[in-house]
Amino acid sequence: MLDNSALHKKVKSILYSLTGITLSENKDIMIANRLHKLKRDTKYSGDIEELLEAIEDGEYQMEFINSFTTNKTHFFREDFHFTDLINRVLPEFAKSGKDIKMYCSASSTGEEPYSMAMTVLEAQETLGKKINATILATDIDTNVLQYAANGIYRYSKSSKEFPQWIKPQKYFKRRVQKTLANEEILIKVKPELQKMVTFQVMNLNDPTYPYEKNYFDVIFCRNVLIYFSTPDQNKILKKLFNHLKMGGTLYLGHSENPHDLINYVQRIGQNIFIKTKELP
Ligand SMILES: C[S@@+](CC[C@H](N)C(=O)[O-])C[C@H]1O[C@@H](n2cnc3c(N)ncnc32)[C@H](O)[C@@H]1O
Known part of the structure; x- marks a missing residue:
């Protein structure tokens, strides 16, 4: 024993x-x-x-x-990344009319990819132009993926989760249900948000990823590398980087590091990196 x-x-x-x-x-x-x-x-x-x-x-x-797995997340976590998305990245795609392909590589219960989708819809409204965006959201945990696909969340009016420029009632429907503890209610993601996001199971530890090279314009890889050793973080970053387009943006979590990618990116903000060179 x-x-x-x-x-x-x-x-x-x-x-x-x-x-x-x-x-x-x-x-x-x-x-x-x-x-x-x-x-x-x-x-x-x-x-x-x-x-x-x-x-x-x-x-x-x-x-x-x-x-x-540890699945802690919330809507608009590290909201400066969504500010960068709406101010810098999305206007380019609204202007060019090109499709934007976004990847959320550890999506947990869905708050992160739905925050990406709300940011796209908000940009579309502000700029008055259609943005053709698709968001692939993956995680290794099948329970959180199921939760995310259902799109039902607890919400309290006093919550500071959403930035001022997002009105949650635009993107969620109230579920007919009594108020829960702490004045919380249940809200459900509206279909226009839900249809932008595809959830799939994927293990970042797999030797290769099932995507085309240089496929994504934007990759979110936040608050997941911290669970891996430094050599394994490097391996994951390099695999993800191969699927990021030249000029595309990589967002990392607040305590994460681009390690060996540092010579292949330009840092333009708090853990915001633009791809400037292909890896050898
Ligand atoms: C702390 S959450 C971060 C969620 C979100 N990215 C955020 O920043 O709020 C970490 C997520 O990484 C997922 N994860 C852990 N190991 C993974 C792996 N090998 N492949 C894919 N996802 C993994 C967990 O299931 C969990 O949902």
Whole structure:
């Protein structure tokens, strides 16, 4: 029988091989809680050690991944990226009439890609021109993708989530339901927003990505690299970069770093990078 330390070592090794996520030291309480939840979700009748063996043999892998991802997000997180999108990127596409292809590479419960979509619709209205935008949103966690595709969120009027230039009632319908705790209500994304976003499951740790080279005009890769080791962050960044067009924009999370891409980009703002050169 494995002791706790050996059990946690096994969890870390399985998580790394399935997702590339590296769990740092002092995550014992988190691992214990998530293992407990995993056992409940899978309704596995044996003990945790047997469950981990079953996962290593290929069973319950989706449930394992879904239990061990951290999905914290909110609408217009790091809103200066959306300000850059509306002020600098989108006017070009409104002017040229060219399609804009955007990619949200760790979309969690959907707030980030829907914020991208609201920014496009807002730009369209301000500029008085149609913008043909598509947004691909991927994540490794199938539960959050399902949640995102449903597009139902809790909202409180006192929330500071939305910037001043976004009126949530333009983009969400109130669900007929009693007010929840803390004056919260349920809101549902309107169809015009929903139809701009396609959700798909994708593992950033896969050796290659199923997209054309130089396909995207904009890539959001925010608050996900932090879960990977520096060498693995570099690998992911390089794979993503191959699918970004020359002159396209890469947005990274506030504590993330472009590492080896630094000589191939121009930094134009807080973790905003324009592709200036192809990788060798
Ligand atoms: C903290 S959330 C960040 C969400 C959003 N990008 C933001 O900045 O608010 C991190 C997301 O990365 C996803 N993730 C973790 N490992 C991944 C992998 N190997 N491939 C794809 N997504 C992954 C998780 O499931 C989670 O939803």
